[in-house]
Amino acid sequence: NAGVTQTPKFQVLKTGQSMTLQCAQDMNHEYMSWYRQDPGMGLRLIHYSVGAGITDQGEVPNGYNVSRSTTEDFPLRLLSAAPSQTSVYFCASSPLPGQGSYEQYFGPGTRLTVT
Amino acid sequence: AQKITQTQPGMFVQEKEAVTLDCTYDTSDQSYGLFWYKQPSSGEMIFLIYQGSYDEQNATEGRYSLNFQKARKSANLVISASQLGDSAMYFCAMREIYNNNDMRFGAGTRLTVKP
DSSP: OOOEEEEOSEEEEOTTOOEEEEEEESSOOSEEEEEEEOTTSOEEEEEEEEETTEEEEOSOOTTEEEOOSSSSBOOEEESSOOGGGOEEEEEEEEOOTTSSOOOOEEOOOEEEEEO | OOEEEOOOSEEEEETTSOEEEOOEEEOSOSSEEEEEEEEOTTOOOEEEEEEETTOOSOOEETTEEEEEETTTTEEEEEEOSOOGGGOEEEEEEEEETTTTTOEEEOOOEEEEEEO
16 A cells, blocks of 8 residues: 655745646555644644535635545635745545544655745 | 744764654544654654553654653653764654644754763
């Protein structure tokens, strides 16, 4: 199993550009999520999904869109990049609570810089 | 809303000694899970240990144990016999089972193991 994969690993954008961060998992997990990590602030939840076709907002959803058309994929879209979105982005997946151990498995992260 | 507090931005420990990393949490739910993750300088998130809110015994995983005090809402991580490779950021996280299922993180503690 590849686990959780993210592409790209690094990205530089200009203010106002849009892009999609890709996330895929091969563990048949229902739950998937996106976090951003800024220095000194831990991980903050952007959006999450409890299954295909179901998404919801986390703590810091503004400026980001998600969709979940399949169990495997959960892309994160930046509509109009801003310097405040410079961060490291992590995708994660897990079984839903009640389905055994439900720790989240994390992807390797995408380091995004917006100039 | 759930909240996770890690009051120690940085900790030092001598190699081969034990160290305790503090974590307190706030929730009104009765059913939740507590998690610790390690983030080395390479950036990946590594799951260490899990404690369920109904578990009567403290969780242990090798050199890691979780000191769970439910009434005080604390979930401290104890690392025994510290090794140089334990130097990393450590994050405490909580996941409420019936409320959105999302996982929230503390700000983290940077542990440095001295030789």
